[in-house]
Amino acid sequence: QSALTQPPSASGSPGQSVTISCTGTSSDVGGYNYVSWYQQHPGKAPKLMIYEVRKRPSGVPDRFSGSKSGNTASLTVSGLQAEDESDYYCSSYAGNDNLVFGGGTKLTVL
Amino acid sequence: QVQLVQSGSELMKPGASVKVSCEASGYTFSGYAMNWVRQAPGQGLEWMGWINTDTGNPRYARGFTGRFVFSLDTAVSTAYLQISSLKAEDTAVYYCARGYYGSGIDYFDYWGQGTLVTVSS
Numbered sequence: 493q494s495a496l497t498q499p500p501s502a503s504g505s506p507g508q509s510v511t512i513s514c515t516g517t518s519s520d521v522g523g524y525n526y527v528s529w530y531q532q533h534p535g536k537a538p539k540l541m542i543y544e545v546r547k548r549p550s551g552v553p554d555r556f557s558g559s560k561s562g563n564t565a566s567l568t569v570s571g572l573q574a575e576d577e578s579d580y581y582c583s584s585y586a587g588n589d590n591l592v593f594g595g596g597t598k599l600t601v602l
Numbered sequence: 603q604v605q606l607v608q609s610g611s612e613l614m615k616p617g618a619s620v621k622v623s624c625e626a627s628g629y630t631f632s633g634y635a636m637n638w639v640r641q642a643p644g645q646g647l648e649w650m651g652w653i654n655t656d657t658g659n660p661r662y663a664r665g666f667t668g669r670f671v672f673s674l675d676t677a678v679s680t681a682y683l684q685i686s687s688l689k690a691e692d693t694a695v696y697y698c699a700r701g702y703y704g705s706g707i708d709y710f711d712y713w714g715q716g717t718l719v720t721v722s723s
Contacts, residue, residue, distance in 0.1 A: 495646070528709040530647070537697060537716055538639075538647065543709035581647050585706035589652075589661045591637075596646040 496521065496582055496594035503600040504572045512597045514565040514582030520592055522563035526585035529558060529567045531578045532596075538581065542567060569599070577601040604628040606698055606714035613720045619686040622717045624698030631679035632656045635701040637710055638672065638683050642694040652701055653681060688721045695719075 497515040504510035514521065514529075521527055527545045530538035540549050542558035545565065555570045565584070569576050582594040609623040624636065638650040651662040653672040660672040671684045681698055696717050699710035 524706055526704070526706050526708050530710075532647075537713040538699075538710075539713075540709055540711050543702075543711075549711065583647075583649070583709075585708065587706070589707065590663060591649045591707045593639075593647045593649055 494592070496584060496592055498580075498582060498594040498597045500595070501598045501600065503602055504569075505602045506572050506574065508572050509568060509570045510572060510599065511566050511568045512580055512582075512599065514567070514584075514594045516563050516565075516584055516586075516592070518563060520563075520584040520586040521560065521565050523587065524585045525560070527558070527560060527565040528583045529556075530581045530583070532581065533578050541580075572601050574601050604700070604712045606700060606712055608696075608698060608714040608717045611718040611720070613722065614688050616688055616690060616721055616723055618688050619684060620688060620719055622683045622685075622696050622698075622719065624681045624683075624714050626679045626681070626700070629700075631676060635703050635707075636672075636674075636681040637699045637701045637707075639697040639699055639710075639713075640694045641697065641716075642691075645694075650683075650696075652707065655681070685719070688719075690721050692719060693721045 529542040532538040545560045546558040586592045607625045632655045635652045637652040640648045650666045653660045673682045698714040700712040702708045
């Protein structure tokens, strides 16, 4: 499986909204509702932010939301805050006991 | 509380083997899959595969067959990743991650702190 496609970078000013896309195929993103998003600060382990396309784990602010249309999933961060500056990775089940990650997006808060 | 605690950093020579441990606590070890994820320096996350902590059956992602072995010691709730015939390109941080498995691999809700394996002569 090829990695899912994410933009290398995204940015926004405090208070604004930013959306990060994650494009796959009908064999992964488009075929299953098992899309997750992870936040990773430098030198730290990834943290689950969204699972099953749009569900938020307990403790994740509701400023983070997920969606999917066809073969593309999206993570939207509303009301950007300085602490949201991080790397974000999407992942998707790809069938046959396989999982694939996106290449990652560096989110900068201007 | 759920915790995954990994073994410390390793500096290894090419051709050697290394075994990384991931000790789980705070939950029933056999109730969740354990996944392994690699992150090379400055690079993204790469899923290596998972091991069924109930049956011990491993599943390796493409590119991680042959030199990579997942194993368990259920008596101490610990998962292991062994890499043999180490190469410079194996230099990376290796994470274990607890996986929730629905009708497919779903999400990773808890992660270990990562283990840096450096391969250098």
